[in-house]
Amino acid sequence: MVMAGTLSRETDVVVIGGGPAGLAAALAARQRGFEVTVADSLAPPIDKPCGEGLMPDSVAALYTLGVSIPAMEGHRFRGIRFVSSELSVEAPFPYGTGLGVRRTNLHRTMVEHAEAAGVRFLWRAVVTGLQGDRIFVNNDCVPARWIIGADGGASRVRRWAGLEAHRRKQQRYAFRRHYRVTPWADFMELHWGPNCQLYVTPVGSSEVCVALISRDPALRLDQALGTFPQVSEKLSGAEHGSVERGAVSGMRQLVRVCAGNVALVGDSSGGVDAITGEGLCLAFHQAALLADCMASEDLARYEKGHRALARRPALMARLMLLLEHRQIRARVMRAFETNPKLFACLLATHIGVASPLQAAANGLALGWGLLTT
Numbered sequence: 001m002v003m004a005g006t007l008s009r010e011t012d013v014v015v016i017g018g019g020p021a022g023l024a025a026a027l028a029a030r031q032r033g034f035e036v037t038v039a040d041s042l043a044p045p046i047d048k049p050c051g052e053g054l055m056p057d058s059v060a061a062l063y064t065l066g067v068s069i070p071a072m073e074g075h076r077f078r079g080i081r082f083v084s085s086e087l088s089v090e091a092p093f094p095y096g097t098g099l100g101v102r103r104t105n106l107h108r109t110m111v112e113h114a115e116a117a118g119v120r121f122l123w124r125a126v127v128t129g130l131q132g133d134r135i136f137v138n139n140d141c142v143p144a145r146w147i148i149g150a151d152g153g154a155s156r157v158r159r160w161a162g163l164e165a166h167r168r169k170q171q172r173y174a175f176r177r178h179y180r181v182t183p184w185a186d187f188m189e190l191h192w193g194p195n196c197q198l199y200v201t202p203v204g205s206s207e208v209c210v211a212l213i214s215r216d217p218a219l220r221l222d223q224a225l226g227t228f229p230q231v232s233e234k235l236s237g238a239e240h241g242s243v244e245r246g247a248v249s250g251m252r253q254l255v256r257v258c259a260g261n262v263a264l265v266g267d268s269s270g271g272v273d274a275i276t277g278e279g280l281c282l283a284f285h286q287a288a289l290l291a292d293c294m295a296s297e298d299l300a301r302y303e304k305g306h307r308a309l310a311r312r313p314a315l316m317a318r319l320m321l322l323l324e325h326r327q328i329r330a331r332v333m334r335a336f337e338t339n340p341k342l343f344a345c346l347l348a349t350h351i352g353v354a355s356p357l358q359a360a361a362n363g364l365a366l367g368w369g370l371l372t373t
Contacts, residue, residue: 021266021283022150028291045104056096061284074101155268178241249274
């Protein structure tokens with residue numbers, strides 16, 4: 001592992017940002033034979049507040065990148081449960097299992113796999129700008145064939161490359177804390193409150209991750225838990241496994257994600273609301289697509305493919321955000337309870353198992369269920 005330093009020679013690919021999206025881009029590029037250097041101002045393991053639940057499609061995407069998470073580093077869960085007041089509905093995944101894994105464990109594992117694959121790292125390296133095919137790192141100017149921006153929602157690479165223009169942008173606020181308590185279910189739970197949602201994800205045999213999402217930047221976990229008595233009771237007396245940390249959950253659609261030899265992945269390239277839990281999966285698929293497009297020297301295909309990858313998660317985010325409205329949510333939850341297959345179909349669509357035709361049929365079935373509830 002290389003700490004602060006300089007790039008000693010030209011490289012095929014420089015990835016700016018060493019979080020999961022940047023590591024996925026580096027791994028995918030190495031699989032196609034590129035020499036890759038990752039630069040980040042922090043050092044691993046890098047933490048970031050998130051729900052810490054990987055859906056089966058995320059686990060599969062990681063495996064395609066050559067990454068498998070050791071069983072001891074996480075906790076398997078077999079499906080999703082929605083809870084709203086006295087209403088509750090659940091469904092197992094149509095294939096595989098999800099994985100609850102602390103963000104630091106995920107990051108450390110991905111770094112280890114990237115190092116083994118031959119990725120070079122510059123940790124605690126300050127990237128100060130781009131100019132054509134050159135990148136400035138620690139006051140050193142180095143040419144790179146491809147430059148990948150994976151530096152998050154407030155991406156400087158996006159600004160330097162002139163890619164700030166967006167078609168749609170909205171944001172909510174998330175706070176996360178871990179609790180030392182035995183998981184009470186082998187499901188990831190999404191609890192719906194009056195003005196917020198609460199995710200509960202098992203991340204170990206004696207630990208859960210609790211994440212709050214709302215439109216109110218002042219609403220914190222301790223205050224919000226009072227509106228979720230079922231969760232609050234189960235957490236009563238549990239020790240905190242981490243301090244509360246916050247982040248912005250953005251839903252942004254950029255006009256473009258490429259400029260010259262610069263391409264964006266992950267949150268720097270836009271994103272979907274964290275309510276979907278699909279942010280990392282989307283980044284992993286973007287990384288694989290981008291590597292293919294760099295290999296064929298066709299970033300125009302990445303531009304088009306990037307939009308296609310975002311359609312399903314964006315649609316699911318909009319549908320799930322509709323459930324913030326209490327009356328709509330009550331009707332939907334009753335429809336799910338009356339016909340559990342509807343919820344199973346929604347889950348299949350959510351993780352990309354259902355075909356577009358099946359997804360349309362599922363939508364019609366849900367609409368009919370709402371009309372007849």
